[in-house]
Amino acid sequence: MSNSQLPPLASDGVLAVTGSSIIDAPRDKVWSILMDFKSYKEWNSFVREQNITDASKQILPEQNPIEGKYLTIGVNLPPTMDKPGLFGTGSAFVTITVVDKENYRAAWKTAGMPGFLLRTERWQSLTVDETTGKTRYDTIEVFNGIFAYLVKIFVGSKLSLGFQAMADDLKKRAEQN
Secondary structure: OOOOOOOOOHHHOOEEEEEEEEEOOOHHHHHHHHHOHHHHHHHOOOEEEEEEEOOOOOEOOOOOOOOOOEEEEEEEOOOOOOOOOOOOEEEEEEEEEEEEOOOOEEEEEEOOOOOOOOEEEEEEEEEEOOOOOOEEEEEEEEEEOHHHHHHHHHHHHHHHHHHHHHHHHHHHHHHHO
């Protein structure tokens, strides 16, 4: 993964997971929902918990996303607002690498693990369709390293469902109020 401030290509990884939605809401509104990690448990069936932490995974009082801070992420696999079944959860520990409010982009990458074992890079972006004025949400995560093959085999399809569920849930949340 590079430090180019550009999202990785799907072809750059062992596994790439994507999701997208067209949202009938202003980009600023969608961005504020996307960056309000504390509210995820109210609307996001995939990412049920996302907290800004220090390097030792202690939750920080300040929850504004800032480059260089860490995130602990808890997910439901497959996505559900209900309690997941046995082996129905997953987690990640990442470093925030980009918070670009001007261009409505955010990214993070794996933290706390040697890159040869697992390297991930996730990007989320919001763009405006010039014709309709609607907001497009796109996300991609590219996985590399030895463990990426295991992720692909054992949870790749569930991650794909989760990424699209988050895109759909974000759309629903932004359009409802």
